[in-house]
Amino acid sequence: MGIKKTGAEIVIQAIEDQGVDSIFGYPGGAVLPIYDAIFQQDKVKHILVRHEQGAAHAAEGYARSTGKVGVLIVTSGPGATNAVTGLTDALLDSIPIVCISGQVPTHLIGSDAFQEADTVGITRACTKHNWLVKDIKDLPRIMHEAFYVARSGRPGPVLIDIPKDIQFAEGEYENLIKIKHKTYNPPSSIDKSAVSKVIELIQRSKKPIIYSGGGIINSGPNTSKLLNKFIQKTNIPITSTLMGLGAYPGSGKNWLGMLGMHGTYEANMAMHDCDLMICIGARFDDRITGKIDEFSPKSKKIHIDIDATSINKNVDVDLAILADCGKFLNEALNVIREKKINSFPAYDNWWQEIEKWKKVDCLKYKANSDVIMPQYAIQRLYELTKNKDTYITTEVGQHQMWAAQFYKFEKPNRWLTSGGLGTMGYGFPAANGVQVAFPESLVIDIAGDASILMNIQELSTAVQYRLNTKIFILNNSYMGMVRQWQQLLHGNRISESYSDSLPDFVKLAEAYGATGISAKKPKDLDQAIIKMIETPGPVIMDCQVASLENCFPMIPSGKAHNDMLLGDDVTDEQVSTAIDDSGKIMV
């Protein structure tokens, strides 16, 4: 039989038994018993955030960097509604987090009580599953079920809404960590004959490509190793989604760079012209496919995914395998071994074509000795941090795409960005979450001047816990990606996307008790980056970059992969008129 504990104690005990050592949260009336239980133990460390959205992103950062489940605790009403963006972010990017929310006492539910919100109703659409605990007897089971659902199959967020009287009530706790779920049982086996078919198709193909995604990262670091082995064996070129960066090393010889709307020319052209596409753990998102009826018209498509709803959702495929990516790669390597396949076709012609596309040098930009180009800033940041134990997070916008294009990731779990939901304000709290999990590592949030202000309050959190989180702001005084679209699609009417009245970021850092650094000229950049890295504690680096630079290459709306805009195509007309119009504010 179980041990007698209060509901609040059961919550903390279950978190401890699940192997989570740090949680993020913000107290309030409806979670006071849980905070009392937190106070009276020292196994689970609580990090006080400054806004519940920050708690959710920090839990995501913790989860994505460690591979464990992230946990946040929020109070009822506004505490829970503030967490909604973070939960939705985790849903779209398949990040396992458990949100514990307080609720008004059971007898007050439905009475519009103080700080009451229909939390399970509100979060039903942005969680994999949620529970309202109505009986203390159910709490231990629900706690462990929640962790199981969050991490199993395609991972994602879950929420447990616990009324205050349940937190006070006494119940019996049992460690149910190994309990089997009665309905939610994602695929654990794999169709071996289908895997053999994949190998046959590869052997017969002339222009194969691997298109990998976040599923490889979610499947664990070993899956990345299997992917590397698989590519070594087969010599297939590989591209990846934004979410999948780091699964295959950015310096690897088969790497084509990221694909999609701001992906490389070679990756998108190869996707368009391939005869065999092997999608592993990605989901044919609209930022990836571009115009759907012109998406890779000549290829046979294979899709490996743990989630049946992702298969044939946007693009119909020829062969689907419902399985964990790691299981698939392992089985694929087994087939190669068992069938004693010593060599695959060399794909010489295919590689020659790819080399031609690479020569376009799609990421080139005009160097400038007077103004820091944002691409150059990321390149220098990469060079000065690549040999360190570095984690990179980002906010959302141009800086995010430049980071994805110019920072090379060698290992999985090192790159954390809001891909699906595109949440501005994600990067900094997520970086704090990583830094809590890895206090000795270098954690840098590459930010924009607009995004960083969306969760800047988390600087207090970083200062309080002496986190060394660094914020590297590519400051161009614009919501750059919004402006880019306005320039290209809305007749260059720069509507409300100029960041007027920005704070002095150096003084802002100092006001919080952190360090502020700024760099305005290319010649000062390296020194400033080194100072940022070497200064202990949180640092904001305000890197003032060319304000009207745009992010290329780019697949415009309604266009196919082979119809990309390169930087050279657009600079003249569209962008130069932008420079005329707002010339006064220009560098």
Next chain:
Amino acid sequence: MNDKNPASTYDFVSIDENKERHTLSIIVDNESGVLARVIGLFAARGFNIDSLTVSEIESKNQLSRITLVSCGSPSVIEKIKIQVERLVPVHKVSDLTAEYGQYGALERELALIKVKGSGNKRLEALRLAEAFDAQTVDASLNSFIFQLTGRTREIDRFIHLMSSVGLLEVSRTGIAALKRGAENT
């Protein structure tokens, strides 16, 4: 940038496919919010619901059956099935129409039909009810309520006929359905 479509960060496409009506039978845990979860999924993903019937079917295991009729292209119907299967409290989803064809599975619906009128119209209403095997479950000096159980099309036909003899209002249960034969649905 695109001639026909508005300038946008999204690709605008219109999909016009053949639509089919499918009856899905969904076994779920009878827990609070489970129906909201299922129909919320339909609303969120833009799927249609033409008919919906829910009731507990096993009190010991706390299981309910949701019988749902939806309309969409074959690929949309397949997506609906997989999406519903993914919900945590869902035990099983059967697409009865896919397995048995449009009229293969046993489908029944119950309707209450209130008719108001006098003289010949009243008599005609009674005669029609008799012809359809509808029961008269309520009567007043100037009204009847008929109860009719049958296939949806039959009920549709009856209601259509009643409209010319004083139809006042209708309440329908939605479709209940099971596989034919000895197998579980």
